[in-house]
Amino acid sequence: MNSLILHELKKLLSNKILIIVVFFLLFANAFNIYQTNDKYHDKYNLDVNEAEWSLYEIVEGDITSEKTKWLYEYIEKLQAVINGEQEELSSYFLNSHGDLSLATNLLHSIETAIGYGDKIDKLVEENNKQLEIYKQKENGYLIAKAELVNNTYSARQITSFYNVEAYNAYLNYDFSSFLILLIVFLCTASLYAGENETGMLPLMRSTPMGRVTLSNAKLNAMMMFLCIVSILFFVCDFVMFFLCLRLRGISNPVYSMSGFEYSPLVISIGNFMILSSLLKYLGFVCFSLISCVFSSLLKKSYMVLVADFGTCICFMAMSVYSGGGLDYLNLINPINMLLCRDMFSTFNVVNIFDTPVFRYIISFICTALFVCILSVFINLLNNTNSTTKRCRK
Amino acid sequence: MKLISSEFYKLFVKRRFAVVLILLIVFDTVSFCVSLENRIDLDANSVEVYKTYINEYSGELTHEKIRLIEAEIDERYLNESLKGELERQFASNEITVEEYKSESAILKEKVKGTDGFNRFINAYYDALDNGQYLADSTVWDVLYGNGGIDFTMVIVIILMIIALTVYDEEIGINRLKFSAKNGKSQLISVQISVSCLLSILIPVLIFAGRFFIAKVFFGLNGFENPLNTAKIFEFTQWNLSLLSAYVYLSIIKIAGYVYLAFLTMIIGQVLKSSLYTMFISLVSIYVPAYVLSTVWERYLVPIPSSLLTAVGYFSATEYGSLDVAENGEIIINTFSIEQLQVFFSVVLVTIVAMIITNHILWTKRQSFK
Numbered sequence: 168m169n170s171l172i173l174h175e176l177k178k179l180l181s182n183k184i185l186i187i188v189v190f191f192l193l194f195a196n197a198f199n200i201y202q203t204n205d206k207y208h209d210k211y212n213l214d215v216n217e218a219e220w221s222l223y224e225i226v227e228g229d230i231t232s233e234k235t236k237w238l239y240e241y242i243e244k245l246q247a248v249i250n251g252e253q254e255e256l257s258s259y260f261l262n263s264h265g266d267l268s269l270a271t272n273l274l275h276s277i278e279t280a281i282g283y284g285d286k287i288d289k290l291v292e293e294n295n296k297q298l299e300i301y302k303q304k305e306n307g308y309l310i311a312k313a314e315l316v317n318n319t320y321s322a323r324q325i326t327s328f329y330n331v332e333a334y335n336a337y338l339n340y341d342f343s344s345f346l347i348l349l350i351v352f353l354c355t356a357s358l359y360a361g362e363n364e365t366g367m368l369p370l371m372r373s374t375p376m377g378r379v380t381l382s383n384a385k386l387n388a389m390m391m392f393l394c395i396v397s398i399l400f401f402v403c404d405f406v407m408f409f410l411c412l413r414l415r416g417i418s419n420p421v422y423s424m425s426g427f428e429y430s431p432l433v434i435s436i437g438n439f440m441i442l443s444s445l446l447k448y449l450g451f452v453c454f455s456l457i458s459c460v461f462s463s464l465l466k467k468s469y470m471v472l473v474a475d476f477g478t479c480i481c482f483m484a485m486s487v488y489s490g491g492g493l494d495y496l497n498l499i500n501p502i503n504m505l506l507c508r509d510m511f512s513t514f515n516v517v518n519i520f521d522t523p524v525f526r527y528i529i530s531f532i533c534t535a536l537f538v539c540i541l542s543v544f545i546n547l548l549n550n551t552n553s554t555t556k557r558c559r560k
Numbered sequence: 561m562k563l564i565s566s567e568f569y570k571l572f573v574k575r576r577f578a579v580v581l582i583l584l585i586v587f588d589t590v591s592f593c594v595s596l597e598n599r600i601d602l603d604a605n606s607v608e609v610y611k612t613y614i615n616e617y618s619g620e621l622t623h624e625k626i627r628l629i630e631a632e633i634d635e636r637y638l639n640e641s642l643k644g645e646l647e648r649q650f651a652s653n654e655i656t657v658e659e660y661k662s663e664s665a666i667l668k669e670k671v672k673g674t675d676g677f678n679r680f681i682n683a684y685y686d687a688l689d690n691g692q693y694l695a696d697s698t699v700w701d702v703l704y705g706n707g708g709i710d711f712t713m714v715i716v717i718i719l720m721i722i723a724l725t726v727y728d729e730e731i732g733i734n735r736l737k738f739s740a741k742n743g744k745s746q747l748i749s750v751q752i753s754v755s756c757l758l759s760i761l762i763p764v765l766i767f768a769g770r771f772f773i774a775k776v777f778f779g780l781n782g783f784e785n786p787l788n789t790a791k792i793f794e795f796t797q798w799n800l801s802l803l804s805a806y807v808y809l810s811i812i813k814i815a816g817y818v819y820l821a822f823l824t825m826i827i828g829q830v831l832k833s834s835l836y837t838m839f840i841s842l843v844s845i846y847v848p849a850y851v852l853s854t855v856w857e858r859y860l861v862p863i864p865s866s867l868l869t870a871v872g873y874f875s876a877t878e879y880g881s882l883d884v885a886e887n888g889e890i891i892i893n894t895f896s897i898e899q900l901q902v903f904f905s906v907v908l909v910t911i912v913a914m915i916i917t918n919h920i921l922w923t924k925r926q927s928f929k
Binding site for chain 2: 184188192195198199202203342345346349352353356357361467468469471472473476480
């Protein structure tokens, strides 16, 4: 079995066109990140960016009273200079007005970070009031939900300040997912249909390990190849964003990013990036298995590609138009795994037998089950002996 | 002639491309109608009110028209405030039920279709900003599209080329064909001609179909209105009518599909695989379109995706067409006639070169020995 898997993997890795496509798309991805972020910097005057970074490097790190005091005093000095009450300072990061604007924005960001704990405490306080009402009404589900809110949001603080907005740009970047999907479709389209096209399928199925064993070997090899490609692209993304946008504060909690203030996760940004990469990989596996189903059913590999794109568009439409039965179908929608940041940005629970369960857990379990069902279905499809019967005729 | 008909038979009957074409027409018609319905998004009363006002006041805004429209607006607002006052009086029992019913029926008739009237007012204020030309551009905006690449058309063109040329190469039939009397000369020319013809006819069919549906079922009008009355071309500096702009855009897109068809043919000749041909063709369209989406100058790069988006040549209101200067002034990116002449000449030369390359690639094949 292992030698079969290695053989199938070797077939994929020795496919020159596939490898050229992977590296070409990797380069296109890197170029896209560079030129998008390059335009971002150009649009907002490089000098302003450099001044902002220099000022920011003074205050980044653990939030201390010395740093905030220094900022307050610097702002007061700048205001005095602008009002003519004081002589010009010996040096500026940009100029007096520019520095005032930058320092004020920075102070506002730090105060927001400091005030986060209080904001969340107020939320918990309001929630406790609601909890009392639910207890009086004896509504078990709402009581459990309110308690879950308390457990999730209690004792949250942001103790260090970094410019984590660059991570938002990284997490919202979907072009690499699109490219990996293209590679998935190319790789899986000919996995089974290719054997049919070349006429090897009846021969392979007549061998002892030519059905389920070979099918499993192909699936395993494909997943390993997908893992290699995904790692390449994820590393490329991280390196390019690190170089272009200076990612800092990877150990900050995920709720320190704007848009994630109410995230139910209590992990660092770095761990969240790993988690989202793993969930994206699950999404790619799901798409690849759907493509393998088409590959097992259709005779022409290019028609498998058309079916893959059609399915992808359907899933994308499903994820946009929610409501009614679509909400339940969306639990197995692999697009949700690729756009997993949306699942983690808010407190979103599903009622499972009067118990609130986070939607991302249900979505993960449903997608994983869907993957298992697809694998079994593919093996069943390839275990049929109808092809050998046609050959005998 | 026999060769041409046999190629059509092979494509439409044997390779079942007729089914694909019918599916494309059905899908395109349905999606176009749904887009129009969503864009119009008004109830029946509002549509009627909107059409009444637009038909009455469309065209160049003269002082008289402006005076009349302002009077309509004042009257409408007066009626709405009277209706509100009537309801207040009824709620506080200042009038009887009969009085309320009779007066409210009259006022309801006068203020019906409020959404439609508001849409007319928005069009009127846009006209005051854009140079005093009032027109209904809802249907035109959907007809022009949003600058995206039509995925279904791209897939159909690629499938057509694969079914016509690449598949024969893949299964090895070409070697047999090239050994025939007309196999290397006439057949190649016929296949190239049929590919070119179909990659022109299919988009023409689709674009004409959309125009027909918009005209007959959605009341498309104002053909001679200036281009800047369409929302998508609000900032254009081109002095074209709506109809002529649609014709030019269609021609540019058709050139894009022809370019795509011959590019796919060359890729197919090189790779000799339907799967890789389809994949590389799709990647060659969509990856540059995405990577260069923020670059205004992409419209001057002679690749199919530039032609397939097309609206940018007339400075559509899309990302990259408009920039904002430091003083807040809007800078409109636009191309000069000379730039476009050079560009389209390059595209034409490229397409001709592709046709010749295809011919050479095929004629250099070894016939079956």
